[in-house]
Amino acid sequence: MSKMKSVKIDRRSFLKMLGWGGAGTALAGCDLPTTVTLEEGKEEVVSYLMPEEYVIPGIGVWYASTCLQCDAGCGLHGRVREGRVLKLEGNPDSPINHGKTCMMGQAGVQAHYNPDRVTSPMLRKNGTLQAVSWDEALSELNGRLGAVSGDRFAMVTGTVSGHQAVLVSALMEQMGSSNHFAHETINARVWRQVCEDMLGDPMPRLRLDKAQVILSFGADFLGTWLSPVHMATEYAKFRSAPRGMLVQIEPKMTLTGGNADLWLPARPGTEGALALGIANFVIERGWNKVNVTPNVRRALAEYDLPKVEEITGIPVSKIKRIASLLSERSPALVLAGASAAGFEDGYESVAAAMLLNIIVGAVGETIEASAQFPEAALLARQGSTADLIKFAKGLENKAFDVVLFANTNPVYTAPEALGLEKGLAEVGFKVAMTQFPDETAMLADLVLPLASPLEDWGTHVAAYQAGGDPVISVQQPLMEPIHKDVRGFGDVMLGLLKARNKEFEQFADYYAYLKTAMLNMPGLADKDNKNDAAWNNLLQKGLLSAKPAKGKLSIKAHTVEVAGYQHSKEYPLHLVPSARLGLWDGRHANIPWLQEAPDQIAKVVWDSWAELHPKTAHELGVKNGDIIRVSSASGSIETQVYIHKGVHPDVVAVPMGQGHTAYGRYAKNRGANPLKVLNPITDKKTGELATHATRVKVSKVPRKNILVKMGGSETQMGRPLVRTVSADQFRRTEGEG
Amino acid sequence: MSFKNILENFSKYRRGAEEGGHHEYEHRWGMAIDLNLCIGCNACSTACYAENNLAVVGKDKFEKGQAMHWMRIERYWDDADAGRDFPEQGALFLPMLCQQCGAATCEPVCPVAATYHTPDGLNAQVYNRCIGSRYCNNNCPFRVRYFNFWSYYESSWPEPLNMQLNPDLSVRDKGVMEKCTFCVQRIRTAKDKAQRENRAIVDGEFQTACAQACPTGAIVFGDTMDPNSRVTKLWQEHEVERGPYTSKKPKQNAELRGYRIFEELNVDPSIMYLERVRETEV
Secondary structure: OOOOOOOOHHHHHHHHHHHHHHHHHHHHHOOOOOOOOOOOOOOOOOOOOOOOOOOOOOOOEEEEEEEEOOOOEEEEEEEEEEOOOEEEEEEOOOOOOOOOOOHHHHHHHHOOOOOOOOOOEEEEEEEEEOOOOHHHHHHHHHHHHHOHHHEEEEEOOEEEEEHHHHHHHHHHHOOOOOOEEEOOOOOOHHHHHHHHHOOOOOOOOOOOOOOOOEEEEOOOOOOOOOOOHHHHHHHHHHHHOOOOOEEEEEEEEEOOOOOEEEEOOOOOOHHHHHHHHHHHHHOOOOOOOOOOOHHHHHHHHHOHHHHHHHHOOOHHHHHHHHHHHHHHHHOOOEEEEEEHHHHOHHHHHHHHHHHHHHHHEEEEEEEOOOOOOOHHHHHEEEOOHHHHHHHHHHHHOOOOOEEEOOOOOHHHOHHHHHOOOHHHHOOOEEEEEEEEOHHHHHHOOEEEEEOOOHHHOOOOOOOOOOOOOOOOEEOOOOEEEEEOEEOHHHHHHHHHHHHHHHHHOOOOHHHHHHHHHHHHOOOOOOOOOOOOOOHHHHHHEEEEEEEEOOOOOOOOOOOOOOOOOOOOOOEEEEEEEEEEOOOOOOOOOOOOOHOOOOOOOOOOOOOOOOOOOOOHEEEEEOOEEEEEEEEEOOOEEEEEEEOOEOOOOOOOEEEOOOEOOOOOOEEOOOOOOOOHHHHHOOOOOOOOOHHHHHHHEEEOOOOOOOEEEEOOOOOOOOOOOOOOOEHHHHHHHOOOO | OOHHHHHOOOOHOOOHHHOOOOOOOOOEEEEEEOOOOOOOOOHHHHHHHHHHHOOOHHHHHHHHOOOOOEEEEEEEHHHHHHHOOOOOOOOOEEOOOOOOOOOOOOOOOOOOOOEEOOOOOOEOOOOOOOOOHHHHHHOHHHHOOEOOOOHHOOOOOOOOOOHOOOOOOOOOOOOOOOEOOOOOHHHHHHHHHHHHHOOOOOOOOOOOOOHHHOOOOOOEEEEOOOOOOOHHHHHHHHOOOOOHHOOOOOOOOOOOOOOOOOOHHHHOOOEEEEEEEOOOOO
């Protein structure tokens, strides 16, 4: 204790003492200042040979937190050694990810230690962003917020939940504005609407583990849909004896499609017609488990199989086979994802898939009511592109004077046709709360550097709850901030609230607020315990389960009207802006591990590419690595060709994620961004961007690239490296379950 | 081990798989990788980068085949799809990493004994003994040895990315061969802990980084000498035995899925794969 000159409990040590629950024993009675540095004016500098009390040199300690690499809400354990977080693993207690992680979760540390973080507030002066102090930044911001009235203030975030959602709502309330926009490009907005309308539950639980056959219309549940790690853990049960069967219908092979027993591309946008055709055949043969109203029956009868073959391009024999499988292999589960939902009639297509679920008796068997988290204020405000479009409309109407962006990069993700950049130029004051110098931050007037998720406090309620009791997952800092001039999202928001309303001053910081709020949650035992046992237990476990608000499903089958297929002479091909587990919507393009990780299907690294069917490539006269120009009515992009059979011949698929014009050394000026050239077509019902509806033409550019990808050979060349056996054989040897 | 010792006792250290392999194994770490469960998602390979200080080489060096992915997911298109318009049975995914062969072809060709067999059944690589002849790389049928053509520490971890480096193992420099170690640092930690607590290692008390991350549990890691380990049981269930191909007995049930890649080369791999499964009725 001799090194102690002055004993004071500053905020940091207070935070650390209570926050690092996993190290309860090492911390006991610790009220020392945890850092003794020259900067603080302390006389004694303590050598690292005398470690700080909470550090045991050479011993890694694991702390629980929450992954924020996407919005699935997986629980994490972070390995901390000598005050640094080194490795992330899944939290085995989390019902969402059961101790597992995906590649993006693993790469969370590279987002955190990224060399291109924003490290100090920046204010635009004379046209350029210049580093300023937090005091100056906040006084400028508070001044601007004070001068703006009501709905002239807008806030744009990604999916936000837990107590951060409470802070956002509180700020919107204080500002008197209803213009909070939550934007995510990769979302399940249409699916949710269909589930809500037809089942009375927007996020029903999907029992992949119980299903014997899954028919998926472009739902990439292993890669990018709803809760990928959770779905993959359930998929493992689905594939274990007696082994369910997966049929995937989509225009471009996704990771899930790569694992299908039967993969077929329907003509883009005709998934709905295919679902109705299957439904019609199921009822015709009397295989349906649930009867439909005469209205629905009549509407379905229009979809006789030859007609469906004509619309979709899927042969009658295959349609019959799929239909019979749904009844033979009961219980079935029908899913619909981005490539079904991404059209003007996307809602109808997804509804057609849901109708099929109802008819084959999946509802109640493989689709169950969700166990909803009981605290409505903490539920996820889920992002969508409909919100982005609304925001763009507002910009067009010059409706906002001050816009606050937090953890979102719409300037990158918004199609050019939405005119976001032009609209933003008219906004008086734009603030970006971000960790990285992204495209949106580059346009902002004020940039506030946020702490990384591994440096910050938070709570998260996943929109897709995995069954059992719903959980709220706690995010705690795994280390001190690397850069001392960053602040947590909650702390910044709370500061803005304090400046508008004295009531918020009862909380010293977001940590104090969070702790108070969590200790008031029902279900926390010994909350009166003076030793903070309840709080420390919560932090050790990383999550709190709550008694669910039990929902129930009520089926409302209605008729579905899908549009027919329209050919286009001028723009003969469809652009599929495919989502990658890895770069996601482009937010992970600044992570070197994820840039170097080969795409699961194309195996290309560090660039964009356009996937073409050999037939299409032959017609265009292009080979692997040739550069093509993909032009829509809204613009064009250029990228290299990768040819394989896992795309529909009418499709050119360009993955999202690259084509950044900013965002740090790993992301900037690399590849092309297909989102930019999307036409502003929306799903009629939900207003979601119809991501797959853009028609394009492709022309050859007289340039060539060397396609950099993993693996020289596309096939095994007859070598039995991966051997395949039949499912029948599998069932003979490994049982029927 | 002195050079004299190596010369004098060469036959003892180089006993072939036919003669029972390395004498007196303490453990024989092995794996079972189920290709029915593997979805090819890259979680394992990214976890490997995080755990093992693997260098990111960038596009140009990747093109030259210099990527350092100790664990990679190979993707093949099915030969059966050659005559079809579409790959109707999906893709073939193969997690490929060092097979820690019992009779490893990489070992005897090393001129300086930088790669050798440990009493744990691992092909160890002694970085500071390696002179970079790359003979081992040439001789590996699985192509899972990776050579440091450059000093990646100069470019791969610009500050503060370097703060993530795992202090339990080194960062390798130019001129040195490296490869999957079955997360030997985790093995070491677990062995030390068990020794301190005066007990044997319990199956499942630690895993390799790839097995721990794998969302579908396709990778099972453990000690194939521990009769109660999950991996041993899987090997037994699928009638796959250690030892050279030449003394391999036919399976009693030929339909069981276990196999070892390139077993016919007599290298005695420590990884058993379970065959991929597809419905034929569609």
